[in-house]
Amino acid sequence: MASFSSNIRTVEEIFKDYSARRAGIVRALTDDVDEFYGLCDPEKENLCLYGYPNETWEVNLPAEEVPPELPEPALGINFARDGMNRRDWLLLIAVHSDCWLLSVSFYLGAQLNRNESLYSVPMVFTTYRRRLFSLVNDLPTVFEVVTERKPVRDKPNADSGNKSRGSTKRWSGKKQSKTGGRELRGG
């Protein structure tokens, strides 16, 4: 995994990392959505959606080494693709992606000020966390962007061809299958 931003030193750099990864994921779920959809073949192994600091995205297998260097995104998104309404599936991936982006940022944040040892210097957590969250929260979430792209109920009185309102089911999950080759996609 080349995704670990080991040279991050400030909250602003973490936010930059967050923004770039988010931009990649947003593109996967909007402009590149047909390509993204096609890559998430349920017949393949369990796949994840990654966003990278260079604003690219990738559908790939999870990190081969565990524990992973960074928090990992939701696993097996492809297995749910054909069991749900397409829009609900994309929104659920958007929500999982938002959580992953937040998780990565706060993981990187915990490593600020590691001047001497990885975890020997206690930090003023509350302060940096508040600042980081404030920056992150000023950007629309992936979920918001995907929602606004094709709003389901922007005009409550208008008829809509979108039938997702009736689709309240969750993922149709699948047992983990964890062998096999890698499906790569450079963003």
Place this chain on the structure above:
Amino acid sequence: MASFSSNIRTVEEIFKDYSARRAGIVRALTDDVDEFYGLCDPEKENLCLYGYPNETWEVNLPAEEVPPELPEPALGINFARDGMNRRDWLLLIAVHSDCWLLSVSFYLGAQLNRNESLYSVPMVFTTYRRRLFSLVNDLPTVFEVVTERKPVRDKPNADSGNKSRGSTKRWSGKKQSKTGGRELRGG
């Protein structure tokens, strides 16, 4: 997985869920640390540390069904146990746990107000996210609690028997191994 808090309806309920899961994880990494350490056998399959809404903790295999119902904690924590200083290993799990707790809370948050369909009602994300984060951030993180439990450098002039300052290595990862039985531990 019985951990999905499907009846959560308010930010306060999410915070209660967060606090309870956090309490379980804190106990695993402090009062129950010897038991936790023993359960994280590197010879076993890839294990995770879970905190549950009833304040218990569990070392267990990842969710069998993917995509999982909730964001999943760091996978394979046991594989890193013997390759690191014990304290650094516990702190790294603490950081990963903080990220996981945050991730679960914001995942649950995204499902507030799902009156009709799972994701049909756009929400005022910025507001609820700010409120949720404010509540979460007022509690010490797991990392802070574990750090304060045995501070490495609380007295800079005092000699310390703890040698973790020299241990700057990261996880000694291991390829994912994903078959085999389950190791259960009711908290």
